[in-house]
Amino acid sequence: MVERTLWWPVAAADEVGGAPLAVTLLGQALVLWRDDQGQVHALADRCPHRGARLSLGTVVAGQLQCPYHGWRFDGSGRCRAIPALPGFPPPSSHAASRYPLTQAHGMLWVCLGEPACPVPPALPDLPPRRVLHGPFDVATSAARAVENFLDTAHFAFVHEGWLGDAGHAEVPHHALAYTADGRPVVPDYPAWQPRATARAQTGAWVRYRYEVLSPFAALLQKQPEGDAPADAYVMWACPVGDEGCRVWFAQHTTDTTTPEAALRDFQAAIFAQDRPILESQSPKRLPIHGGEAMCAADRLSAAYRRYLRELGITVGVC
Numbered sequence: 001m002v003e004r005t006l007w008w009p010v011a012a013a014d015e016v017g018g019a020p021l022a023v024t025l026l027g028q029a030l031v032l033w034r035d036d037q038g039q040v041h042a043l044a045d046r047c048p049h050r051g052a053r054l055s056l057g058t059v060v061a062g063q064l065q066c067p068y069h070g071w072r073f074d075g076s077g078r079c080r081a082i083p084a085l086p087g088f089p090p091p092s093s094h095a096a097s098r099y100p101l102t103q104a105h106g107m108l109w110v111c112l113g114e115p116a117c118p119v120p121p122a123l124p125d126l127p128p129r130r131v132l133h134g135p136f137d138v139a140t141s142a143a144r145a146v147e148n149f150l151d152t153a154h155f156a157f158v159h160e161g162w163l164g165d166a167g168h169a170e171v172p173h174h175a176l177a178y179t180a181d182g183r184p185v186v187p188d189y190p191a192w193q194p195r196a197t198a199r200a201q202t203g204a205w206v207r208y209r210y211e212v213l214s215p216f217a218a219l220l221q222k223q224p225e226g227d228a229p230a231d232a233y234v235m236w237a238c239p240v241g242d243e244g245c246r247v248w249f250a251q252h253t254t255d256t257t258t259p260e261a262a263l264r265d266f267q268a269a270i271f272a273q274d275r276p277i278l279e280s281q282s283p284k285r286l287p288i289h290g291g292e293a294m295c296a297a298d299r300l301s302a303a304y305r306r307y308l309r310e311l312g313i314t315v316g317v318c
């Protein structure tokens, strides 16, 4: 399963504080916790003793303590203490399963197997002001969620009066390109937007650039005409399972004056428009082998599905 060789975002770095955090990746329950050096670790969320959830436990003296009988585990998963047997050195067979974890782009990334690539996807230079929106738990596959992020034909309907307008429903011809490693890119897409950003007062033409970063991550760069602020959104989707995902949007903007609360309200409003449609789609897995009608306006969707096929992705697709 190729998914087990890739890094996936499971939480924003600042979501893991003093208490353990339960997350799910590819159907695997994980506990994330921070030791007294500030290092975050990912263990299977199951105690090797009697199967209790370690995420219900506490961090004590830099070790994760199980809530049931108090066994303590270090960052490698090794059991360090069994309170019922003081002085007994726990054998290595009493270890909790541990997974590789790394931090990049303000997110924590886990690989469930041997990582085939050293790091999460690289990002180009983006505006320095960054606001992370999410997490949003969505009852559909990560692939459906990413395809929606890449789709422009829904603007005039789902986001009418915001990102689209019924009088501008046409998807203009636009070029499709690929990175050297085969990721789809739309270098330039013109969109008429009644309210493109939190600050916009009037409609404007906005140039969009899309880049698929990895199977369930994509970058959108928005450049309005004139001197209006430019925005970039990186969408990170965690494949929780075949029919569920957790999504974040990292907004990078040259807008230094709009309060963060207004940026958050805008993004929440946009995603609230997408969510009911996303969760209504059937099947929840993305049909990458045919079975849905495609038209010429769906070029980027078609390229994204082909990219997933070529990678051999199996989670959340059919």
Ligand code: FES
Pocket (backbone or CB within 6 Å): 047, 048, 049, 050, 051, 052, 066, 067, 068, 069, 070, 071
């Ligand atoms: S179940 Fe965890 S210590 Fe017993």
Ligand SMILES: [Fe+2]
Pocket (backbone or CB within 6 Å): 148, 154, 158, 159, 274
């Ligand atoms: Fe949308």
